[in-house]
Amino acid sequence: MSAVQILELAAAAMVAGGMNAIAGGGTLLTFPTLILLGTASEVANATSTVALVVGTAGSMYGYREYAGAIRSWLARFWLVSTIGGLIGAVLLTKTSDAFFSKMVPFLILFATVLFVAQDAFRRLGKKKAGEARSRPGAIWGAMAFQFVVAVYGGYFGAGIGILMLASLGFLGMTNIHEMNALKTVLGSLINAVATLWFIRAGLIDWPKAGIMTAGALAGYYLAASYSQRISQRRVRQLISAIGFGISGVMFYKQFVK
Numbered sequence: 001m002s003a004v005q006i007l008e009l010a011a012a013a014m015v016a017g018g019m020n021a022i023a024g025g026g027t028l029l030t031f032p033t034l035i036l037l038g039t040a041s042e043v044a045n046a047t048s049t050v051a052l053v054v055g056t057a058g059s060m061y062g063y064r065e066y067a068g069a070i071r072s073w074l075a076r077f078w079l080v081s082t083i084g085g086l087i088g089a090v091l092l093t094k095t096s097d098a099f100f101s102k103m104v105p106f107l108i109l110f111a112t113v114l115f116v117a118q119d120a121f122r123r124l125g126k127k128k129a130g131e132a133r134s135r136p137g138a139i140w141g142a143m144a145f146q147f148v149v150a151v152y153g154g155y156f157g158a159g160i161g162i163l164m165l166a167s168l169g170f171l172g173m174t175n176i177h178e179m180n181a182l183k184t185v186l187g188s189l190i191n192a193v194a195t196l197w198f199i200r201a202g203l204i205d206w207p208k209a210g211i212m213t214a215g216a217l218a219g220y221y222l223a224a225s226y227s228q229r230i231s232q233r234r235v236r237q238l239i240s241a242i243g244f245g246i247s248g249v250m251f252y253k254q255f256v257k
Helices: 003-022 027-036 041-093 097-116 118-133 138-155 160-170 176-201 206-229 232-256
Strands: none
Touching: 003 027, 003 041, 003 206, 027 041, 027 097, 027 206, 027 232, 041 097, 041 138, 041 176, 041 206, 097 232, 138 160, 138 176, 160 176
16 A cells, blocks of 8 residues: 555544544445545455444443443343344355445445434434333334344444434433443444454455554544534534435446446
């Protein structure tokens, strides 16, 4: 890699780490950056997961005071999250790079739409919370939904936090800090088991992963320190614009050019 490429990877990962700390959506930046630098689609997806999983797992420390409050929920969801994440990772390794490359524009567009709609998901979750609490099958339905989210997370990953927050809202959780804590732990489980499978499958570009991990950690730290000075609305707008722009470029490259 040239010095310019190293700087590009580190900068993209730093911004992505900050994005995840503030609003989420970091994969929408790290994954396309790897693609634009000539990384094969499956390798880019696996390497991006590895680069961001360290920072995501580390962010659990910030939610340690909510560990007791989410323990019962975690007991219900950890197993389906782990199994689903592994299945998604296995599916990725069984998918040809050509097929996955064609899926990329749709996955990025889907993740971006989820990101844009996350506030609507949260409002809907609060609106349905009482109703969901009264349904006997709500927990089992949420576990099934979490399994699907985990499979998608192991396969691609962008947007899983938004889906989980919506599901937890339907179940009646209203404390956003507890919801974020549970979402962070479950997301870390999904990404961790996917990372282990990607390592076993030899899909990681380790030099790029190392550079991006360092950048992501710096981004998490800086965002955690200075996030109160940044308008989250502006950050969300920027991430949305980046996501739609990247998906448009990917559609053009795959189906028009």
